[in-house]
Amino acid sequence: MGRIIKGIIFIAILGAVLFPVLCWIDAFELLWEWTGFYENIEIDELFILFPILVFFFVIFLGLQVKEIIYLSQKLQVSSDELKVSQSQLVQSAKLASVGEMIAAVVHEINNPLGVINMAADVSLILHEQGKYDLIEEHLRAIKVQTKRASVIVNHLLEFCRDAGLEKQEDVDINEVINKSFIFFSKDLSNKNIKVIHELSEDLPLVNGNVIELEQVFINLFSNAENALRSSSEKQLTVRSFHRGCFVIVEVEDTGCGIPFNVKSKIFDSFFTTKEKGEGTGLGLSISYKIIQNHKGTIGVESEEGKGSKFIIQIPVMKVHENIDNG
Amino acid sequence: MKILIMDDEPLILKLLGNYLTMLNHQVVPVSNGKKGLELFLEDPETFDLIITDFKMSGLDGISVVARLKDEGYDVPVVFISGYGMADKKEVTQNLKIVAVLDKPFDLEELNEVLSLVETHENKQ
Known part of the structure; x- marks a missing residue:
């Protein structure tokens, strides 16, 4: 007025x-x-x-x-x-994604630490017994396991820190998918989830941010793991291929599926079907935003009781540049 | 003692096996719960102890132990876990579990558990 x-x-x-x-x-x-x-x-x-x-x-x-x-x-x-x-x-x-899979991360670190500690203990005993020739094998095991633990810890640090969020580079999507499994491939296997990789070998590069894209895949794998908890057939298929101007990634599970009445809300912020304290409701909304920033699309096909298939399309690098240039 | 070891981490299996052999125990190492259960059921009375990983692909440690209890076997069990389970008492409820050792654990901790089992065996 x-x-x-x-x-x-x-x-x-x-x-x-x-x-x-x-x-x-x-x-x-x-x-x-x-x-x-x-x-x-x-x-x-x-x-x-x-x-x-x-x-x-x-x-x-x-x-x-x-x-x-x-x-x-x-x-x-x-x-x-x-x-x-x-x-x-x-x-x-x-950080919430990491929190949700922290048990898997702890397991991935504790296992090599377990081997290192045991190899060191056995080496000390062998040293006391003067069996020096047997110590070398244990020292080598210690080195390999230290490397294994450090890959996980360093990758965790790389994933969690704020730096590099703005960094755009040529990205091999298959490499990002494989890195996303570093944290919890063993956990999926322990939960008897069969993981099938159908990754195209001649995938063109896309332009994007590796950490952000990894965050998308971790969110999708984590959701799939959650959806498969009560399924009799536990299968997670990750597919990548190239069609037209797009690199396409499909993450398909044989889990509980998404009920029809909530399907339109899954990309909304703070919407979650997980138990209280287990999910933030930010994973898919952030994933949606990230893919949008990469000039791509993310969608879902799902049938309750049969499973879900998330489909991500990201323009290949040359097309991406053309879009930027108008 | 005759000890069944189940762990899907090959190096843990090998190192633990070597160590227990050094202590003059008879070791049966297997990399999964299904194989472990089969071997145990072939000759159940001969086993004095089971050392098993808590979670393994396929049949996990806790399922194997629950199955053995259901079938009336009362063998002592030591769980080893990479998930930090030692403080979770509910895991050990209703099962004859001597100890839960969180990875990484010292062999001294394992020695204490072995002494406990041996003492118990001798009393029986």
């Missing part, structure tokens, strides 16, 4: 300023005389009012400009805050 009143005042002042200016025009003077509207005011008196009106107009205009600058600064701050919030949301969702 305040803006409407300000608008009316602005038009009124503008009219009052323009009116004497127009009075210089003869035709307007004639019109002026004909109307007799300002019969008690001489034209010359209007010219005295003119600078005063201009003064007020300039003041008013100044205030408006100041407000516009203030609003634009406020908009910039809000936009920056929104960017930070979005980045924090992506980070939170990433």
Whole structure:
């Protein structure tokens, strides 16, 4: 409402300023005389009012400009805050993904640590017994297992830290898929989930962010694992192929499927069908956003009780560049 | 003692097997629960102890032990786990489990458990 009143005042002042200016025009003077509207005011008196009106107009205009600058600064701050919030949301969702699969990560680290500790203990005993020739084998096992644990720890660090989120590079999707399995391939196997890789060998590169894309696959694998918990047939198929201008990845499970009434909500933020404390409801919404940022699409085909198939399409690098260039 | 070891981590299986052999135990190492169960059921009375991984692909350790209990076998069991299970008492309920050792565990911890089992065996 305040803006409407300000608008009316602005038009009124503008009219009052323009009116004497127009009075210089003869035709307007004639019109002026004909109307007799300002019969008690001489034209010359209007010219005295003119600078005063201009003064007020300039003041008013100044205030408006100041407000516009203030609003634009406020908009910039809000936009920056929104960017930070979005980045924090992506980070939170990433950490939540790690949280959801932490048991698997712990197992993947504890197993090599178990071997290292045992090999060291056995080596000490062999050393006491003077069986030095048998120690070498154990030391080699320690080295291999240290490397195994460090791959997992380093990858966890790489995945969790904030840096590199902006980094765009040529990405081999198959490599990202394989890296996504580092954390919990053993866990899937322990849960008797049969994982089938049908990855095309001649897949073109896409342009994107490796960590973000890995986050998408981890979310999909984690959801599939959850959907397969109570299924008699536990199978997860990951397919990659190239069709037209797109690299396509399908993540298909034989799990419980998605009920029809919630299918339209699965990409909404904070929507989850997991037990309280088990899911944040951010995984798929963040995945959707990430794929959108890669100029791709993500969709789902699902039948309750039979399973789900998530389909991701990402433009291959050359097409991607063309889209960027308009 | 005759000990059945079940773990799908080959190096754990090998190292543990070697160590227990060094201690003059008779070791039967297997990499999965199904094979372990079969071997145990072939000659159940001869086994003094089962050392098993908690989770394995196929038939996991806890399912094997539950199955043995259902069939009336009362063999002592030591669980080893990479999931941090030692403080989860519900795992050991209703099953004759001597100990749950979280990976990485020291062989000294295992020695204590073995002494406990041997003492118990001798008393019987």
